[in-house]
Amino acid sequence: MDETLLRTLTPEVIGALVRRGADFASAEDAVQDALVEALRVWPDAPPRDPKGWLVTTAWRKFLDAARADTSRVRREVRVESEPAPGPGEPVDDTLQLYFLCAHPSLTPASAVALTLRAVGGLTTRQIAQAYLVPEATMAQRISRAKKTVSGVRFAEPGDFATVLRVLYLVFNEGYGGDVDLAAEAIRLTRQLAVRTHDAEVAGLLALMLLHHARRPARTGPGGSLVPLAEQDRGLWDTRLITEGVDILQTALAGDRLGEFQAQAAIAALHADAQTAEETDWVQIVEWYDELVRLTGSPVARLNRAVAVGEADGPRAGLAALAELDPALPRHTAVAAYLHERDGDPALAARLYAEAARAAASVPERDHLTRQAARLNALLRG
Structure with missing residues (x-):
């Protein structure tokens, strides 16, 4: 069973059901039922068209649930009467689903959580860990968000700024989390850039590419964190850097500066330096x-x-x-770094140790702990 394929198809199938008339919550439930069926059937009889199989099976699951709920008879008649999209219809359901999850009726936090769950494929536990809240709290937030967008059609646009923030958060989750979604976030942002020709979308795409270019150098043996100044710049992907800089320059020429363009400009200046000292x-x-x-x-x-x-x-x-x-967050770590550069290793060591205790991730904690140990060793020597 190709789990990567299922992860890719899941948001597309949810989107297909929503376009046919299913409400969001029911569509997601039906797709989960179809995935369970796929896990049972596919190993012995893999379909020629996996997406088509999932759409057909999920739609049947949805209709079965609708028929079982007498309070939804009228709605069932409506959705069954709507024509399904043709097989050759060029619709990106995943991108459309992003806009649904970023609907103006949702708070940004709920939109991000819902998108990470429905489109990104993250578990509720992973999202809760990202937000530093209990899993039960996050489950309730996602459940409320699903109910809020129930009945919303794709024709109703989502909040564009929230879509961009969601895409960037998905990229960051894929970049540093235990689920690799960075490539998918870049793919969707490319599509959005082509459709909108928006300078901020281009800025976001450039930012993603410039950060992604440094990915091979960000970690050392065992997943240890390698700070930017210590990274082996020979490992950086120059092709991605060149593409990111070109996209950014075109965006900046439009003279409609936004925050993602500014962030990308900072990343481009780091990428342009052959050594940390030349920054x-x-x-x-x-x-x-x-x-x-x-x-x-x-x-x-x-x-x-x-x-x-x-x-x-x-x-x-x-x-x-x-x-x-x-x-x-990171205030104490920054203070430690600056005090070390200012010639106060004792204070810096104490601050590094304090920052390590408050670190949000294990790699960051370990890095700060090593910094404190390094300075303490120098002080003892």
Whole structure:
């Protein structure tokens, strides 16, 4: 059984049922039933057209459930009377499903969670871990979101900005999580860029490509985290970097700057440096200024403090950091780094250890712990 194929087809089949008239929640239930049937039947009798088989089986499951629910008889008559799309109809159900999950009636958090579950194929537990909430809480959120979009047709557009954020979150989950969705996020963003010719979509695509280009160098043996400054840049994918930079330059020429374009510009400056020492930190600070102006994001301000520390010295970075809330994630780690560069290894070691205890992932915790141990060893020596 090809689980990758099933993961790819699942959102397409859900989308096909919704286009035929099924409400979202019922469509997902029917597709899950069809997947169970596929697991039973396919090993002995694999279909020639897996997607067609799943659509047909899921549609029958949906109609069976509709017939069993007397309160939905009228709806059953309506959906059965609607023509199914022809086999050659060029519809990207997965992309359409993204817009359904990003419907304006949903909060951004619910839209992201629902999309990760229905389109991305993540389990409720994985999504809960990403949000740092109990699994039961996330299950309730997803259930409420499914009910909210029940009856919504694809003709009703979703929130475009939320779609972009969902795509980027899926990319990040695939990039660093236990389910690899980065390539799928890039594929869908490419399609969206072709359809919309929107500068921010292009900026998001460029950002994904530039980050994805560094993927082979991000981790060391055993999955250990390798910071950007220490990465083997010979492992970076120059083809993806070139494509990302070209897409970004075209987007910036439209003079409609958005946050994803600004982030991509920062990533492009990192990619352009042959060594960490050659990084143009002055330009990076300027782009962070633009990003802060566009978003007001505390995370952007935190990253800006690091860039200021590189461009103007660690004390300037610490001054910028002092203006931010110490409760920000990674605030303590940034303080540790800047204090080390400012010549205070004892304080830096304590801060690295403190940051390690609050780290959001095992690789990050291990990296910060190693930094603290390195400085403590120097102090003892």
